[in-house]
Amino acid sequence: MWKAQRGHQSIRHFEPCLDASCVWHEYKTNRMYNNRWYPTVEQLPEGDLFILGGSTTGTKYNRAEINSASYEFWPPRSDAPIPMPFLVETLPYNLYPFVFLLPNGNLFIFASKKSMIFDYHNNRIVKKLPDMPGVPRSYPLTGGAVMLPLDPENDYNVEILVCGGSKEPKNNSPADDTCGRINLGDEDPSWEMDTFVHKRLMPDGVILLDGTVLWVNGCQRGWAGYNRRNFDPTFDPIIYDGTLEHGKRWTTGLADTDIARMYHSVALTLPDGRVWIAGSNNVDPPNITAEYPTEFRVEYFSPPYLFQTRTRPLLSHVPRVVTYNQTFEVLINLGEFKGQNPEIKVGLLRQGFSTHSMHMSQRYVYLRHTVAADMQSIQIEAPPKPTIFPPGSGYLVVLCNGIPSTGVEMFVEKNIEDLQIP
Ligand SMILES: [Cu+2]
Structure with missing residues (x-):
């Protein structure tokens, strides 16, 4: 049986397969320069990975002696990790910084309350942004962050949403009940504050097939970590629609869960439009009889768009791979909406990968398109460049009056040959 090596510098590869032969490959010699416990990884337009921050050893929260205040690339682009003073300025609550690749090729980087636009090609801060009001938002005072869907209609203007967090690393620390949203297209971007409906730390924010954001998991008191640090679980899913005006963005009153999902919970949008929700383990070693037990049950959340009586659009003949x-x-079947001039949108979702309320490399992009006169096919333009959607797979979705089709996997590559199908 395969046993993982110590993980602080490990790079592990997993090759998907259709049989039972899949194994993890561990690279003992090829490894990161720095020990990195709780770093962030973001996919880059060049096809490689940006790896940022963390600490050199496991810890409750970061501190100067163990701070991995640097970034590096995988595969390596430099001979050594590149120092990043921002990760010193944001101590001690700066593990798992929020990072998003921007359409202009720079990165948005957020930790604690601070954020900036960063040019990783030239190791240069492009712009420092104002502090976000309220509590720190990074581990272990864990909030969540989402880059709202990118849309060619507004020239891929970027807005970032950061929600929740906790006041301090104490058992009785109240979770935060606010979200901040910043428009990077503004000349002087500032944080517009909004409600998070109620207090929540360790939330999972996932982009649904229709471009809205579902928030699940988390709790109302404490901080992130093992052994009696998380209390008062939040059971209700809430949905944020970034296209609506302030005060009208939240949908509440959805079906609650009765499973506490706090530290080490995850959520992921599925191609069929549901959301897969799993985990919760805030006891070490795992214990299924604890007050908040180690959780082995999986749940599926079905968003309101799956309960509409209207016909769901059908999507077929999606190419396996396209270039920028x-x-x-693609072919579509709009059912009874054919001929009624419905609003058609086309989206491309990359769910990214989820841990500790982080949804690294998650993004959603609307695509330019033309619906054929007979409403049975759509001409779609792939994302124009890799800074808008880095190379790799996504789920293509057609929305008819806001109701999404099932997502169909499609790869976007610089060259068709880049996709090696075994
Ligand atoms: Cu952990």
Whole structure:
């Protein structure tokens, strides 16, 4: 049986397969320069990975002696990790910084309350942004962050949403009940504060197939970590629609769960439009009889768009791989909406990967398109460049009056040959 090596510097590869032969490959010699416990990884347009921050050893929260205040690339682009003073300025609550690749090729980087636009090509801060009001938002005072869907209609203007967190690393610390949203397209971006409906730390924010954001998991008191640090679980899912005006963005009153999902919970949007929710373990060693037990049950959340009586659009003949800026055709069946001039949108979702309320490399991009006169096919333009959607897979979705089709996996590559199908 495969046993993982010590993980602080490990790079592990997993090759998907259709049989039972899949194994993890561990690289003992090829490894990161720095020990990194709780770093962030973001996919880059060049096809490699940006790895940022963390601490050199496991800890309740970061401190100067163990701070991995640097970044590096995988595969390596430099001979050594590159120092990042921002990760010193944001101590001690700066593990798992929020990082998003921006359409202009820079990175948005957020830790604690601070954020900046960073040019990783030239190791240069492009712009420092104002502090976000309220509590720190990074581990172990864990909030969540989402880059709202990118849309060619507004020239891929970027807005970032950061929600929740906790006041201090104490058992009785109240979770935060606010979200902040910053428009990076503004000349002087500032945080517009909004409610998070109620207090929540360790939330999971996932982009649904229709471009809205579902928040699940978490709790109302304490901080992130093992052994009696998380209390008062939040059971209700809430949905944020970033296209609506302030005060009208939240949908509440959805079906509650009765499972506490706090530290080490995860959530992921599925191609069929549901959300897969799993985990929770805030006891070490795992214990299924604890007050908040180690949780082995999986749940599926079905968003309101799956309960509409209207016909769900059908999508077929999606190409397996397209190149940037390529125009391609898919077939659609709009059911009773055919001929009624419905609003058609096309989206491409990359769910990214989820841990500790982080949804690294998650993004959603609307695609330019033209619906055929007979409403049975759509000409779609692939994302124009890799800074908008880095190379790799996503789920293509057609929305008809806001109701999404099932997502169909499609790869976007610089060259068709880049996708090696075994
Ligand atoms: Cu952990």
